[in-house]
Amino acid sequence: MTVEAAPLPQAGRLRSFVDFYATTMRTAVATQFQYRAANYFYMLGMVAEPVIYLVVWSAIARSNGGNVNGITAEGFAAYYIVWTLVRNMNIVFGAPFWEWRIREGQFSGQLLRPMHPIHFDIAYFAGWKFVVIILWIPIAVGLSLVFHPALSPSALEIAVFLVAIWGAYLLRTAVQETIGMLNFWTTRGAAVFDLYMASELLLSGRLVPLKLMPEWVQTLANFLPFKWTFGFPIESLVGNMSTQSLLLGLAAQALWIVGSFVVFRFAFRFAVRHYSAVGG
Amino acid sequence: MEQPVVHVGGLTKVFKVPEREAGLRAAAKSLVRRRTRDVRAVESISFDVARGEVVGFLGPNGAGKTTTLKMLSGLLYPSGGEARVLGYVPSKRERDFLRQITLVMGNRNQLQWDLPALDSFELNRAIYRVPHEQFRSTRDELVELLEVGDLVRKPVRNLSLGERMKVEIVGALLHLPQVLFLDEPTIGLDVTMQKRIRAFVGEYNRKHGATVLLTSHYMADVEALCRRVIVIHHGRILFDGQLSALGNEFAAYKTIGVVLENGAAPLDAYGELIHRDGDRATLRVPKAETSRVAARLLSEQQVLDLTIEEPPIEDVIELVFAQPQ
Numbered sequence: 318m319t320v321e322a323a324p325l326p327q328a329g330r331l332r333s334f335v336d337f338y339a340t341t342m343r344t345a346v347a348t349q350f351q352y353r354a355a356n357y358f359y360m361l362g363m364v365a366e367p368v369i370y371l372v373v374w375s376a377i378a379r380s381n382g383g384n385v386n387g388i389t390a391e392g393f394a395a396y397y398i399v400w401t402l403v404r405n406m407n408i409v410f411g412a413p414f415w416e417w418r419i420r421e422g423q424f425s426g427q428l429l430r431p432m433h434p435i436h437f438d439i440a441y442f443a444g445w446k447f448v449v450i451i452l453w454i455p456i457a458v459g460l461s462l463v464f465h466p467a468l469s470p471s472a473l474e475i476a477v478f479l480v481a482i483w484g485a486y487l488l489r490t491a492v493q494e495t496i497g498m499l500n501f502w503t504t505r506g507a508a509v510f511d512l513y514m515a516s517e518l519l520l521s522g523r524l525v526p527l528k529l530m531p532e533w534v535q536t537l538a539n540f541l542p543f544k545w546t547f548g549f550p551i552e553s554l555v556g557n558m559s560t561q562s563l564l565l566g567l568a569a570q571a572l573w574i575v576g577s578f579v580v581f582r583f584a585f586r587f588a589v590r591h592y593s594a595v596g597g
Numbered sequence: 598m599e600q601p602v603v604h605v606g607g608l609t610k611v612f613k614v615p616e617r618e619a620g621l622r623a624a625a626k627s628l629v630r631r632r633t634r635d636v637r638a639v640e641s642i643s644f645d646v647a648r649g650e651v652v653g654f655l656g657p658n659g660a661g662k663t664t665t666l667k668m669l670s671g672l673l674y675p676s677g678g679e680a681r682v683l684g685y686v687p688s689k690r691e692r693d694f695l696r697q698i699t700l701v702m703g704n705r706n707q708l709q710w711d712l713p714a715l716d717s718f719e720l721n722r723a724i725y726r727v728p729h730e731q732f733r734s735t736r737d738e739l740v741e742l743l744e745v746g747d748l749v750r751k752p753v754r755n756l757s758l759g760e761r762m763k764v765e766i767v768g769a770l771l772h773l774p775q776v777l778f779l780d781e782p783t784i785g786l787d788v789t790m791q792k793r794i795r796a797f798v799g800e801y802n803r804k805h806g807a808t809v810l811l812t813s814h815y816m817a818d819v820e821a822l823c824r825r826v827i828v829i830h831h832g833r834i835l836f837d838g839q840l841s842a843l844g845n846e847f848a849a850y851k852t853i854g855v856v857l858e859n860g861a862a863p864l865d866a867y868g869e870l871i872h873r874d875g876d877r878a879t880l881r882v883p884k885a886e887t888s889r890v891a892a893r894l895l896s897e898q899q900v901l902d903l904t905i906e907e908p909p910i911e912d913v914i915e916l917v918f919a920q921p922q
Contacts, residue, residue, distance in 0.1 A: 340719055344719075351712070425667075432724050
């Protein structure tokens with residue numbers, strides 16, 4: 318049984334996709350501009366974590382005769398200042414927020430749109446980053462003046478870094494959104510998120526550069542997603558990696574991104590079947 | 598013959614809900630063995646809605662109205678039966694289907710909270726791929742019809758409930774949907790605002806030939822907009838027909854209004870006296886006895902005026918809702 322459908326506005330699929338992403342990103346930027354003071358407080362909070370790591374490791378390096386496993390105090394400075402940018406690029410729609418989204422009825426609204434909710438999340442948080450990056454620049458300059466980072470990347474390293482930070486963003490989005498799907502079956506999905514965060518802290522290069530970890534941890538990290546969201550983008554700019562390592566790293570990151578989105582797609586399909594729209 | 602815009606056949610939704618007794622022992626027990634119970638929210642309902650119809654979906658809280666609307670809009674997967682809207686299976690949530698429907702839920706905000714509604718409208722334009730020119734003319738028309746001229750420039754969080762509902766409706770209709778699912782769109786609003794939204798929905802239906810399924814606890818909404826109502830209770834359809842026929846089906850009585858020359862005349866013998874004001878009185882009498890009682894009144898009393906009326910729709914609905922499961 319069919320009925321005659323009303324004529325639909327037709328536009329090129331790619332063009333309308335670009336339009337959607339651009340409009341959503343503009344919306345995100347406009348939203349961020351509503352809270353100028355909150356943005357600065359947020360940035361200060363974000364900077365506190367790497368500054369603590371930086372101060373501790375610089376002190377250890379100095380007391381250790383100038384370096385720790387070959388990383389000098391200036392090397393740590395470069396690592397953790399780049400870290401601040403990578404961390405901001407890594408902010409995505411977090412898994413625990415799925416519970417809020419369901420409870421508040423926001424997810425129902427998103428399901429009613431002729432656009433997969435993941436596109437909104439990717440576009441919105443990508444737009445948000447432009448505000449954060451503008452706010453990050455003076456902070457990075459200030460940290461550089463205080464800690465004197467040793468940083469002299471090549472053009473290739475800069476290019477790989479620029480791709481890798483967006484790759485990290487996409488990978489972390491896919492992983493977090495997949496974990497978020499647990500909220501459709503349990504109200505305690507946060508427990509899995511906590512496990513993810515603890516693993517990320519140790520195996521990504523977030524807490525400690527992976528170079529300082531035991532050999533077996535470094536090997537393990539190569540086969541898990543965490544390193545490709547933190548350690549690899551940072552190392553691509555500060556780690557003097559060979560061209561082959563840089564390109565292999567990008568390939569590994571791309572594989573993880575594709576694999577994670579495939580898993581997310583399946584998880585989402587089952588989650589929606591399970592959805593009871595209790596929040597509205 | 599034109600196919601129905603909404604076709605529902607044996608539609609069923611069963612929720613599995615966890616349950617346990619209160620107390621620590623029950624909490625510990627539930628760690629080992631979880632108990633669940635099936636809640637049959639919608640039980641094999643069937644109906645069709647034609648293009649351009651405005652149908653009121655009535656029922657008490659928990660009757661299954663919202664669950665039905667959610668299945669028809671693709672938010673919920675049915676547990677059984679079939680549903681088709683504009684020829685699409687809603688649970689597949691195809692893009693072309695979603696572009697032609699909208700679901701407005703009272704008290705639910707889908708606009709960007711921190712931004713003026715105009716920014717959310719722009720986002721909806723991009724989401725629904727509405728051409729710029731069409732978007733501008735539709736937006737301006739809706740803004741004018743709902744009289745929200747200056748409100749669309751204020752951050753949504755600064756709007757009152759009624760104002761927010763109006764801009765919410767503008768946002769939900771920018772893509773000119775053919776099917777509107779309205780779930781208590783006037784809930785919590787003052788009488789003037791309710792009236793305005795009611796008039797707007799009627800106007801939209803007439804102008805665009807849109808099909809509307811409306812749930813509301815305010816009978817004024819239903820009386821103003823819907824000639825046909827579907828009454829649902831305990832997940833089952835109790836009545837599907839003209840609003841005017843609802844009284845015949847469920848009300849076991851009618852009311853007789855009389856104006857007497859002798860205002861003090863006793864009337865208890867004719868029926869239940871529910872109102873008396875000087876020479877005017879209102880009696881409630883069993884439906885089957887209405888003609889006989891009216892004839893008796895006319896012959897035994899000095900009647901200046903007599904009217905026989907169906908009971909108010911609110912009373913009928915109350916009777917329907919009081920039906921045992």
